Amino acid sequence: MITESLKSLYTRDLIKLKTEIEAYQNEEILWKTDKNILNSAGNLCLHLIGNLNHFFGAVLGNSGYVRQRDLEFSLKNIPRTELIKNIDATLTVVISTLDRLSTEDMEKAYPLEPLGYPMTVGFFMIHLIGHLEYHLGQINYHRRLLDI
Incomplete structure (x- = not known):
């Protein structure tokens, strides 16, 4: 049940991210x-x-993705078409990972403690949707302030 709700929310918000970009x-x-x-x-x-x-692909889905967090904030002028392509690919990773998780998996401990304390997979997936929505709101505000 929670997995279907998460799939719906991540789909909605990643499509909204693409729309904002x-x-x-x-x-x-x-x-x-x-x-x-x-x-x-x-x-x-x-x-x-x-x-x-x-957090979805590499940690839960064993995708082999290697994060370079510093580049997320230092790279510039990536073409919009590439950003959109990567948003679509990210949605595929999120949905395919959620499709592989059982109800029991959602109750297991998340393998890392990115918030500084133990939590379940389900709890962290809910946290990450909040994180996505927070930055989605910032992007919307950025666009309305600066794209005049």
Whole structure:
């Protein structure tokens, strides 16, 4: 039951991420920062892609993905088409990983402690949807402030 709900939420929010990235009228603004806006929408998008590919794909799905978190915030000017392609690929990784998890798997301990304490797989998957939504809101605000 929770797995189907998570699949629905991740699908909704990753499609929304793609919609936000596509909505920029000026592609260069994806990489702009201004005053107190420390992270560009492009970097936040790379961060979400890296985060989900690591915690879903590499840790739970044994995908072989190797995260380079520092690059998520330092790379610039990745073409929008590449960002969108990577969002689509990330959605595939998330859904395929969730499809392989049983109800019992969701109750098992997550293999890492990224929050500094033990938690179940299900708890961490819920945490990660909140993380995705937080940055999705930042991207939306970034676009409405800077893509004039």
